């Protein structure tokens with residue numbers, strides 16, 4: 015391909031177009047003026063103006079997670095870059111492909127404490143998969159395309175490209191590299207034959223198997239989710255999903271035990287505890303999932319499939335580590351399984367399922383119904399039921415509402431559920447919903463929110479208004495930072511230090527002031543009407559659902575406890591005091 | 601199981617800005633130990649550097665350190681010399697000793713025993729240069745401290761596997 019002469023700023027636009035980027039999320043400033051000028055002169059790329067750079071990164075995350083493409087962000091130097099840091103960390107923790115372009119002061123001023131200078135590559139080094147500072151316009155094309163390659167391949171993650179202003183003005187030759195072959199970065203995709211054989215043997219011989227799958231299945235692509243579903247059905251093993259993995263197996267599949275971990279279902283956690291063979295697929299034995307490590311799945315032989323070798327044996331030692339891409343490895347496992355025509359021993363399997371059905375009878379997600387007060391779980395349940403036949407995407411903020419959403423909303427497909435898992439970033443849901451809605455203009459996009467979280471990025475309502483994005487903000491308003499209050503109840507004698515949501519805005523008027531529609535429900539019999547109206551208006555909506563202020567999220571594995579030491583309700587918590595070592599855990 | 605082991609790790613890295621910061625940031629950010637760390641370009645075109653790290657931790661932590669290092673984009677390969685078999689470890693030190701009279705003479709005698717060279721001398725001081733294993737350097741420095749004021753500059757450990765195999 016012949017190279018073309020252009021400025022660095024033009025190369026940025028060109029490289030994004032060549033990468034197939036359609037939308038970028040950004041906010042202008044002095045150090046990115048040349049790029050904004052180049053943007054002005056073209057019509058292939060759509061720029062979405064957010065209202066704070068943090069919102070741009072979350073929007074790009076929402077876009078990426080709901081499409082499987084790389085989300086792209088453009089911000090200025092200094093405060094533009096530092097505002098992006100939370101989003102970058104969020105994307106790193108949840109393995110979301112994001113490329114973030116940051117402006118930088120001209121190269122000759124770097125290190126001089128120039129106006130709006132910050133050490134962007136230094137600050138973002140620990141919160142990106144990789145980052146670059148482009149110091150020569152002739153490196154621009156290669157660096158940008160490499161950034162996309164690194165962001166989306168292997169274990170995906172955020173990549174920052176820092177662009178000094180003089181490089182944006184400088185002229186150079188642009189050429190799209192044919193294929194990126196990186197000198198030192200080569201993720202391993204396929205497992206060895208012997209690893210696959212051993213995995214099949216272990217699964218075939220299992221009496222009480224379980225599949226524990228996570229976000230890696232979704233990141234690996236649509237084939238991975240089909241293969242996981244097939245594997246679960248072929249082997250007849252029960253399957254539980256992490257918060258990040260919801261949708262990787264259809265929730266309606268009878269093998270699905272629900273989410274596991276701190277607020278997971280009783281059957282999922284008990285099956286994890288009691289299994290004899292565990293197949294972990296694209297999950298990372300996070301502390302929210304394992305509970306107390308020395309009591310984690312004590313009798314299980316563990317197989318762990320992950321594309322990131324550093325995820326293996328980090329928290330839990332496994333018997334068979336398999337480094338590779340989920341789709342590749344599952345494909346190979348299923349081929350060997352099929353070729354060997356394996357049918358697992360029926361007797362023990364039946365016993366196992368009988369046991370699981372007994373755990374299921376506990377109905378651990380059950381809650382006290384009420385016809386005078388809206389129970390938050392009921393609100394989610396109705397939202398689920400009333401959006402079931404729509405093309406629905408859910409994002410969340412962080413807190414109790416997030417866990418209730420994970421428990422009570424059912425996902426049949428991957429990429430429908432966007433939540434901040436690893437970092438737990440309040441303020442994620444609204445900008446993420448904006449990113450999702452831009453990618454899926456005709457879909458129903460709902461941000462299940464808390465009244466505290468939503469205020470963290472409420473400015474993005476203006477973005478929704480500007481681009482006429484009909485995102486629905488479904489606030490479970492309990493007038494508390496409920497999740498923190500729950501922990502204060504459990505660990506600190508009910509001293510609710512600073513967790514009351516004081517001086518809340520009137521969310522209905524707030525919606526109105528942003529040109530959106532505000533709705534409120536205070537009684538259970540108003541809920542359905544609220545949801546119906548929320549779904550029928552073709553505008554952004556803030557729905558203020560006033561729920562039970564005192565409800566807590568159960569079941570729960572208190573910090574420092576094991577999978578088989580769950581709490582089921584308020585009465586339970588009092589009986590089992592939390593250990594000292596549990597207290598210090600987050 | 602939970603015993604602390606000392607490992608010498610060699611990483612071949614692309615010689616680009618920030619790569620050392622990535623490695624050091626990784627160690628401090630994840631709470632790993634660095635006993636010593638050295639770096640220098642090792643290819644004719646200076647495009648690749650070799651970082652030698654001495655670290656300690658449980659076997660699980662050592663495995664994590666290697667996996668985390670491997671995950672850094674500009675790292676080409678990571679080698680655990682301690683686990684991979686016999687290897688040669690050397691450290692270089694410059695040791696200044698300020699002493700006079702009998703102590704001064706004694707410092708020269710000890711330097712001779714350790715095969716240290718005199719790199720600089722004044723009426724009341726020597727600078728010795730010395731190469732060897734870590735404990736050799738440590739015992740040399742310890743002996744010198746008994747004789748006068750001592751200042752030490754050490755390179756940190758560099759290491760390479762024995763035998764004919766080349767990385």
Ligand SMILES: Cc1ncc(C[n+]2csc(CCOP(=O)(O)OP(=O)(O)O)c2C)c(N)n1
Nearest residue numbers: 413414415440464465466467494495496497
């Ligand atoms: C940016 C940020 N700050 C603080 C926290 C700690 N935190 C976790 S949940 C929570 C309360 C959230 O309150 P709300 O949004 O009302 O949700 P609820 O738990 O009441 O459903 C807080 C403060 C966080 N996760 N993120």
Ligand SMILES: [Mg+2]
Nearest residue numbers: 464465494496
């Ligand atoms: Mg709340």
